[in-house]
Every structure is written in C-alpha cells, then in structure tokens.
Amino acid sequence: MKKVIIAISALAILFGVSPVTGAGSGPGGTAKAVPPPAGGKMPQVIVLGSIAKTYDPVKFNHASHVSNASGCADCHHQHGNGQQSLACGECHAIDASAFKKSVRLAKMRPCGECHSASYPAADSGRPGLKVAYHRACFKCHRGDVGSVGQDPKGCVEMCHVPGAQAKLEKKP
Amino acid sequence: MKEEGNGKNKGAVSRRELLQAMAVVGGATLIGSSTEAFADRKLSGWPDRRGMLTDLTECVGCRTCEKACNQANRLPEPEVPFDEKSVFDNKRRPTASAYTVVNRYDNPKxxxxxxxxxxxxxxxxxxxxxxxCPVKAYTKTPEGPVLYNADVCFGCRYCMVACPFMVPAYDYESALEPRIVKCTMCHGRVANGGIPACAEACPAGAVTFGKRSDLVALARNKVRNNPDRYLDHIYGExxxxxxSWMYISGVPFGQVDFPTTLPEKPLVEQAKGFLSAVPLVLTIWPALLTMCYAATQNKEDKE
Known part of the structure; x- marks a missing residue:
C-alpha cells in the first residue's frame, strides 16, 4: 500500500504541472487587464498535483487569474521584479516574426524547471516547488479570501481537498 | 604560657594549611571534571553543524509543521485537530505530546x-x-541538535528551569520512568540524509533547514534585500x-514573546563562577567548621 502511494506521489511530482485544457483556446473575453499573447498558448486550468499524498491535486484556474491580475509579473517573476533575471531567449522563442512584431510570450517556463520538488539546499536561497507555489498564492490570498492566514481551515476552503489518504487516516 | 600558646597556634596553622591544600586540590579536580561535563567549549570546530531559520513574516499559521512533527515522532493524536484555530486563543508551550506549537499574535502593521x-x-x-543536568542526560551533538537521553534521567527537572526559552516539557503520565520531552531537530531523519519534518512540510517556506553558517548568510541576505520587511536582527545568532534555530521578523521580537533580555554570553558562563565555587565550599567549610569546633572544645576543656 505504501509503495503504491509513493509511486503515485512520485508520478505526481514528475507531472506536477500538467495543463489540462486551454491548449488551443485563447483566453478570449476573460482577459481584461492582460492582453493575450499573440503566438502563445495560455493555459486555462492547471492541475497542480505534486502534493497529492495529503491533498487531492489543486485545480488552478489560470484564466480567472489572468483577468484579475494587473500583469504576468504579479505571479511570474521572470520579468526581473527583484528576482534572478534570465536571458530573453530562455523563455521567448526569438525568430524573425518576433522581431517584426513585439516580443510576445511564446513559452513560460514551468515553475518546476527551477524550483525543485525535493527540498532545496539552504545556501541556494531558492525556495522549493511547494514553497514557490504557495508564496505565489499567499501574495494575495492571505487574510482575505478563504481565510488563509487566519484559520488553518483556510487551506481546505481555498484550494486543498483532503486526499484519499488523508481521509483514510481520519477514519477510526 | 605565652610560648606554649604560640606553639599551639603554629600547630593549628600548619594543620589548617594542610587541610586548605587538600581542599584546593580536591576542589580543583572537581572543577576540572565539571567544566568538561558542561557544554562549555568553543564551537568553531563544528563549522558544518546544522540549524534552522524561521522567517516569521512568511508563517501563515496553518499548523502543518505541528502535524508533520506529530507524525514524524509518532506522537499521540491531539485532542483538538490540527486544522482547528481555537488553539490560538491561548499561548501554548511545547508539551510531552507536542514538540512544537504555533502561537498567534496581533500584527501591529x-x-x-x-x-x-x-x-x-x-x-x-x-x-x-x-x-x-546533574547526570549528563543532554548532549550537544556536533551536527547541531541537543539530544536528551531518558535512560539516565532521574527527573529532577533542573533543565526545565535552566532553559531560557522554557522548552523542555515533562511527561507527567509516568511517575516511575521520568522523561523530559523536547524537539530533537529530527536527528534520526537528518542522520539518514533527511530533512526535519516541520521544515519539509512547511508550505510557506517559513522554516528552512541547512548548515547554520548558510542560514546566517541567507538571513542576512533577506534582511539586506528587504529592509522594509525585516528588522535588522537575527534572533539566535x-x-x-x-x-541552532534562528529567527527573522518584521516586528520586534519582544512583541511575539521572545525573551529579549538574554545575554550574548552562554548561560553556562553565568553560572560557572558560582558552580565551580560549590565543590570548594563543600570541601573547605566542613573542615573549617570542624576546626573551629575543635578549637573551642579544647579551650573549654582547659577551663
């Protein structure tokens, strides 16, 4: 039983970020503040499953966040808001068309490429994947929506459905 | 008469000198052994020792660390579930069934x-x-954690008094097998290359595990890069x-119940002067008082 759980969580970590929908469908009318990327494909709902042992995978509605955020940099720190800056080419596909038009997001690097799912070394100063996810959420969701930061139940209210294993443990 | 008295005094002095010499030698050996027993040594020789850094500005009070600690140490199920916020109504201390607890404070900001x-x-x-500890039940390990051995403990609870952070808890459930309970920094997990349960579980990255020297550098960086967010103070440095466990905060540490009047010198330094005098006093005083007694007895006999 334990092996099965370990295997499942390992798989969950491997495929921690898996876009479910939205491969071809642009955000359409939902995006108000942020214009949709010209050539890019923005995910609508993302399933985050790297902590599926305790909780069921989190369904993150990317589209609704796009409409609420004032810009990508609210959550994605790749545009130099005090974080490590990357070379443009690491994220943007730079080709002839990109130079003709303005450079649009062609590829946003998944958090897990830099933020490791395993516990990071303290000297790197870079948070692990779980912490990176949570900090991105806590920037706004703390104390107001879902009472995260005021009540430990806020985690469940906000995102986390207790997983099958957690439910099993609760039963006497 | 006079001469006789002088002669007697001479004899008394030499006897006292002998006793004093014995006492000093005896006391010195006692002190020598006791300073070794204390954890009073320069720690620069342990550069790789581990530590933890708690960032108070990151913690959201989810109590995941409490739950992880409970499971990792196979502690009994708590009376109040871990997702219950009513526990925040009181300020809690670690107990025999909870090595770590999270308390809530008003945020002045x-x-x-x-x-x-x-x-x-x-x-x-x-x-x-x-x-x-009179029986050396505590060990400061070169890896960082302070470990406790219940096998030699006889339950005096001096450690509970001595701890400036009021951490060691006593297991009152068993009268015959005295036991102090406290966090071990998950020494067993760390020895096998693991991460302390609380640090691994914390979703907010409020608890970081690593080499103490790295954590000091990390804390300094955080404070330097975010001067508005943090006070320029690494508590525990x-x-x-x-x-080993250090803290950075956005509010003065006194506001979240950290003791703020602690000296920078180790506590053992404060007590060493007194403690090293105890063996001396114990050896000299009985001899001295016996001599006084003997001297007065002799006088009475003569009269």
Whole structure:
C-alpha cells in the first residue's frame, strides 16, 4: 500500500504541472487587464498535483487569474521584479516574426524547471516547488479570501481537498 | 604560657594549611571534571553543524509543521485537530505530546494578517539544559541538535528551569520512568540524509533547514534585500552564545514573546563562577567548621 502511494506521489511530482485544457483556446473575453499573447498558448486550468499524498491535486484556474491580475509579473517573476533575471531567449522563442512584431510570450517556463520538488539546499536561497507555489498564492490570498492566514481551515476552503489518504487516516 | 600558646597556634596553622591544600586540590579536580561535563567549549570546530531559520513574516499559521512533527515522532493524536484555530486563543508551550506549537499574535502593521510564531527547542550552541543536568542526560551533538537521553534521567527537572526559552516539557503520565520531552531537530531523519519534518512540510517556506553558517548568510541576505520587511536582527545568532534555530521578523521580537533580555554570553558562563565555587565550599567549610569546633572544645576543656 505504501509503495503504491509513493509511486503515485512520485508520478505526481514528475507531472506536477500538467495543463489540462486551454491548449488551443485563447483566453478570449476573460482577459481584461492582460492582453493575450499573440503566438502563445495560455493555459486555462492547471492541475497542480505534486502534493497529492495529503491533498487531492489543486485545480488552478489560470484564466480567472489572468483577468484579475494587473500583469504576468504579479505571479511570474521572470520579468526581473527583484528576482534572478534570465536571458530573453530562455523563455521567448526569438525568430524573425518576433522581431517584426513585439516580443510576445511564446513559452513560460514551468515553475518546476527551477524550483525543485525535493527540498532545496539552504545556501541556494531558492525556495522549493511547494514553497514557490504557495508564496505565489499567499501574495494575495492571505487574510482575505478563504481565510488563509487566519484559520488553518483556510487551506481546505481555498484550494486543498483532503486526499484519499488523508481521509483514510481520519477514519477510526 | 605565652610560648606554649604560640606553639599551639603554629600547630593549628600548619594543620589548617594542610587541610586548605587538600581542599584546593580536591576542589580543583572537581572543577576540572565539571567544566568538561558542561557544554562549555568553543564551537568553531563544528563549522558544518546544522540549524534552522524561521522567517516569521512568511508563517501563515496553518499548523502543518505541528502535524508533520506529530507524525514524524509518532506522537499521540491531539485532542483538538490540527486544522482547528481555537488553539490560538491561548499561548501554548511545547508539551510531552507536542514538540512544537504555533502561537498567534496581533500584527501591529496589519490587523488582517496576524503574526504566528513557531515554538520548539532552539538547540543552543551551549545549552543551559545540558549545563544544569546533574547526570549528563543532554548532549550537544556536533551536527547541531541537543539530544536528551531518558535512560539516565532521574527527573529532577533542573533543565526545565535552566532553559531560557522554557522548552523542555515533562511527561507527567509516568511517575516511575521520568522523561523530559523536547524537539530533537529530527536527528534520526537528518542522520539518514533527511530533512526535519516541520521544515519539509512547511508550505510557506517559513522554516528552512541547512548548515547554520548558510542560514546566517541567507538571513542576512533577506534582511539586506528587504529592509522594509525585516528588522535588522537575527534572533539566535548571538543570544545565549548562539542557537541552532534562528529567527527573522518584521516586528520586534519582544512583541511575539521572545525573551529579549538574554545575554550574548552562554548561560553556562553565568553560572560557572558560582558552580565551580560549590565543590570548594563543600570541601573547605566542613573542615573549617570542624576546626573551629575543635578549637573551642579544647579551650573549654582547659577551663
């Protein structure tokens, strides 16, 4: 039983970020503040499953966040808001068309490429994947929506459905 | 008459000198052994020792660390579930069934975002508990954690008095097998290359595990890069000679119940002068008083 759980969580970590929908469908009318990327494909709902042992995978509605955020940099720190800056080419596909038009997001690097799912070394100063996810959420969701930061139940209210294993443990 | 008296005095002095010499020698051996027993040593020889850094500005009070600690140490199920916020109504201390607890405080900067402080053993560099323990039940390991051995403990609870952070808890359930309970910094997990359960579980990255020297550097970086967010103080870097568990905060540490009057010298230094005098006093005083008694007895006999 334990092996099965370990295997499942390992798989969950491997495929921690898996876009479910939205491969071809642009955000359409939902995006108000942020214009949709010209050539890019923005995910609508993302399933985050790297902590599926305790909780069921989190369904993150990317589209609704796009409409609420004032810009990508609210959550994605790749545009130099005090974080490590990357070379443009690491994220943007730079080709002839990109130079003709303005450079649009062609590829946003998944958090897990830099933020490791395993516990990071303290000297790197870079948070692990779980912490990176949570900090991105806590920037706004703390104390107001879902009472995260005021009540430990806020985690469940906000995102986390207790997983099958957690439910099993609760039963006497 | 006079001569006789002088002669007697001479004899008394030489006897006293002999006793004094014996006492000094005896006391010196006692002190020698006791200073070795204390964790009073320079720790620069352990550069790789581990530590923890709690960032009070990151903690959201989810109590995941408490739950992870409970499971990792196979502690009994708590009376109140871990997702219950009513526990925040009182300020808690670690107990025999909870090595770590999270307390809530009002945030003077923002009322909607209360402050949380995780409490557990700070694994002092030169632990007061270890210096107070008469049977050496505490060991400061080169890896960082301060460990406790229940096999030699006889339940005097001096360590509970000696701890400046009021951490060691007593297991009152068993009268015959006295047992102190406190955080071990998950020594077993770390020895196998693991991460302390609380640090691994914390979703907010409020608890970081690593080499103490790395954590000091990390804390300094955080404070330097975010001067508005943090106070320029790493709690535990120097307090009571330095602790393995350190803290950075956005509000003065006194506001979240950290003891703020602790000296930078290790506590054992404070007590050493007194403690090393105890064997001397115990050896000299009986001899001295016996001599006084003998001297007065002789006089009475003569009269």
């Amino acid at each position: 923002s009322s909607g975002q209360p402050l949380y402080r995780k409490v557990q053993c700070n694994h002092c560099n030169e632990p007061g508990c270890a210096s107070a 120097y307090e009571v000679g330095g602790t």
